[in-house]
Amino acid sequence: MAVSRPKRSLARRAVAFVKRLIHKHPVPDLSLPVPTATQAASRPDKKTILKHPAKKDFLKQIVPEAVNDCPLPSFDPGIFHSELLDLKLYPEVDPNDPRKIREPEGNVREGTYLGTQLALTQAYERVEQTFNSLFDVLGIEPTFPRYVSLEQQRNLYQFTPYPNNADGTPADYPPHLQHIPVDKNHTVFGVFNNAGLLETAVILQKLIPDEDGFIGRTKQWLLEKARAAAYGGEPEKGITIQDVEDYNRFHRKVGTDIAGGGNIGLLDDWYSDRRFAEQQFTGTNPTTITQAGKQWIGEFLTAARIGGYNAWISALEAADPASLFVQDGSYFRDAVGVTDPTAALHHKQPGSDDNWCVGAVSLFQLHDDGKLHPVAICIDYRGSMEQSVTIFNKRLTPRDSTKTEKTDWPWRYAKTCAQVTDWMRHELTVHLTLAHLVEEAIIVGTNRSLPMEHPVYRLLSPHWYKTLSVNAAARATLVPQVIVDIVGISPEQCHSFIRHAYDTYDFVAHYVPNDLARRGFPNTAEGLSSSTRYRNYAYAKDVLALWTVLRSYVAEMLALSYPSDESVAQDRYIQSWCKEMRQGGAHMSSFPEIRDLESLTDAITMCIHTATSFHSAVNYLQNFYLAFVIAKPPMLCTAPPTSLSALQQMKEHDLVASLPINRQRQWLLSAQVPWLLSFRTPQDRSLLNYAASMWRVYKTKKGRREKMVAEASERLYARLRETQRVVWENSRAMEKGSLPYMVLDPGNTAVSILI
Incomplete structure (x- = not known):
């Protein structure tokens, strides 16, 4: 006989139900750390770890059937190592006398474009590893x-x-770290005998076949196009700009840069006035566009009269002078040591092709609605407008019809000249010299002046990570083995160009507010946002916002150690630092004499800005703008015209001939430089991660000073996070159809010069 159970009360049943509910859906203990909703949503749970992938999803990621179609991001390191040995691409050291070293005897005579590209990438990584190891052992x-x-x-x-070097010859580069001890018998350096460094000095060149050594389908395609033009006697039957656009659209490789491998050539209007002007504000070099001033306005009026551009004479005379801006390459001949202003800038590196360089000057008008419009281009300034060739835009305003832009070959050629000039100025001066080499001088000068426990040293040192080894690798390989092969000036002139940039650099004038004012732009957030005129200059808005955030943090941190101006003036290490930078080995006379807290705050902010926001702005967009080589080539492949009539008669095949389209070797090198330098910033090396790391290290420390550091770091994090919103808003505020500008998002901005 069944025994009936007594009925539970309603209250007891309710408690039991709640217990079952809690057991089924447990809630976190709020007294313990709880992940954010985003973090929690991405965590695996018991369902996801037991879930088998669907067949359709799995088959999407299976490798291609044919091995030839298998994507190859890089060679297997072991295979690459063995191949270098097979090709005898290694130096040999005499076991009886380590001072006697034989250069690698091998050379790659033949190879495909892709194979060479992969080999160069892997070889450069090994060059960097060599210097990383050397600098690690040296300390x-x-x-x-x-x-x-x-x-x-x-x-x-x-x-x-x-x-000058010790032997009296001009130094190749501005002052930098003497990483090879003067005493070659130095015991630490003995670990890295000269063979290792010799290999870095030749390896890239030896991996690149000569032009005739390239094989594969792309080479065959180029040859067939060339034959069609040659045998038919009709240049227009050869390769066209559209052919290059199609090749870029369908055959480019995927990237790991901030743009995910995309490039400007994927835009239908990549060649347009709009995209050309846009790059002056948000391209790889948004740092040098400057108000034209009376001199350049007068020069271009002279050129307009010479060329008979009457409509432009009237327009320029009526224009507000403050609306006219230039990109000025007129100094190029002086910078490379050419005294004849009419001499051609031309060079042919042994084993390569004839290249030409130009010092173009471009005039722009900034309209009230924010549209920047190219007015005229002097394709190569030769001392005066009378001796130069200057062409004016057929379109007087950005609102004029764009129907003829695509086939206006003389104007497109002129814009190409301007891009060649900007490539040179950007890569060799703005990027290499004013970011990498200026920061290296700061690093070496600081280490020679401040002890490691000094508050300024501790504030600056996190922003030096990897910079010295990266720079050493660039000096050993990128410039002497790659850059000199693709520009129109000699190696000696390249070095002169770099030295000129360093010698004319003004440290204080490049403080962000000073720099903007010097170049004719408002230098406050309110000024840049007060009208639509500057809506498209997102770089200016972003970099000023970051400068303000960094300076606030620096001021807070310095206040912990310097209660007054007098305490700064009496710090013998700071005074030693200034002397080392101004009069010592750094040879940077524009470095400030620091006697008060304000000037110290500015100088430290500038040191950090150079390594972070400035370098990020001029580095991480390179692949997007430079990988499609014809959009911004490093050189011209034919001599520039010396008369306006010759320029005005140019056709498409003339533009094609001036570009490295039929030079696979130089195209590869031109595309490889931005590819190597544009890898996305690792998440743990961003400014935001720096702020979060500082806070986490100091948050549990008990001392009063440590608590203040934690609070300052928390405020830095909050301000950087807010700056992320500002960067997004500045990008969205640009006119419709503009390329998004997010490179200075603090989550992307590198904390140091990493590459």
């Missing part, structure tokens, strides 16, 4: 920190001689 960039005294720092961090 310059150690894997684990090592405390050394100031005296030891001075012995370790020595400047190279400048402006």
Whole structure:
């Protein structure tokens, strides 16, 4: 006989129901750390870890059937290593006398475009690894920190001689770290004998076949196009700009840069006035466009009269002078040491092709609605407008019809000249010199002047990560083995160009507010946002916002150590630092004499800005704008016209001939430079991660000073997070159809010069 159970009360049943509900859907203990909703949503759970992938989804990621179609992001390191040995691409050291070293005897005679590209990427990574290892052992960039005294720092961090080498010859580069000890018998350096460094000095060149050594389908395609033009006697039957656009659209490789491998050539109007002007404000070099001033306005009026551009004479005379801006390459001949203003800038590197360089000057008008419009281009300034060739835009305003833009070959050629000039100025001066080499001088000068426990040293050192080894690799390989092969000036002239940029650099004038004012732009957030005129200059708005955030943080951190201006003036290490930078090995006379807290705050902010926001702005968009080589080539492949009539008669085949379209070797090198330098910033090396790391390290420390550091770091994080919104809003505020400009998002902005 069944025994009936007594009925539970309603209250007891309710409690049991709640217990079952809690057991089924447990809630986190709020007294413990709880992940954000985004983090929680991405975590695996018992359902996801037991879920088998659907067949359709799995088959999407299966490798292609044919091995030839398999994507190859890089060669297997072991295979690459073995191939270098098979090709004898290694130096040999005499076992009886380590000073005797034989250069690698091998050379790659033949190869495909893709294979060479992969080999170059992998070889350059190994070059960087070589210098990373060397600098680790020397204690310059150690894997684990090592405390050394100031005296030891001075012995370790020595400047190279400048402006001349010890033998009296001009130095190749501005003052930088003397990473090879003067005493070659130095015991630490013995670990890295000259063979290792010799290999870095030749390896890239030896991996690149000569032009005739390229094989594969792309080479065959180019040859067939060339034959069609040659045998038919009709240049227009050869390769066209449209052919190059189609090749870029369907055959380019996927990228790991901030733009995900996209490039400007994917836009139908990549060649247009709009895209050309847009790059002056948000391209790879948005840092040099400057108000034209009376001199250049007068020069272009002279050119308009010479060329008979009457409509432009009237327009320029009526224009507000403050609306006219230039990109000025007129100084190129002076910078490379050419005294004849009419001499052609031309060079042919052994084993390569004839290249030409030009010092173009471009005039723009900034309209009240924010549209920047190209007015005229002097394709190569030769001392005066009378001796130069200057062409004016057929379109007087950005609202004029764009129907003839695509086939206006003389104007497209002129814009190409302007892009060649900007490539040179950007890569060799703005990027290499004013970012990499200026920051290196700061790093070496600081290490020679400030002990490691000094508050300024501690504030600056996180922004030096990898920079010295990256720079050493660039000096050993990128410039002498790649850049000199694709520009229209000699190696000696390249070095002169770089030295000129360093020698004319003004540290204080490049503080962001000073720089904007110097170039004719408002230098406050209110000024840049007060009208639509500057709506498209997102770089100016973003970099000013970051400068303001960084300066606030620097001021807070310095206030912990310097209660007054007098305390700054009496800090002998700061005074030693200024002397080292101004009169010592750095040879940077524009570095400030620091006697008060305000000037110290500005100088430290500038040091950090150079390594972070400035370098990020001029580095991480390179692949997008430069990988489609014809949009911004490093050189001209034919001599520029020397008369306006010759320029005005140019056709498409003339433009094609001036571009490295039929030069696979130089195209590869031109595309490889931005590819190597544009890898996305690792998440753990961003400014935001720096702020979060500082806060997390200091948040549990008990001292009053430590708590203040934690609070300052938390405020830095909050301000950087708000700046992310500002960057997005500035990008969205640009006119419709503009390329988004997010490179200075603090989540993308690198904390140091990493590449």
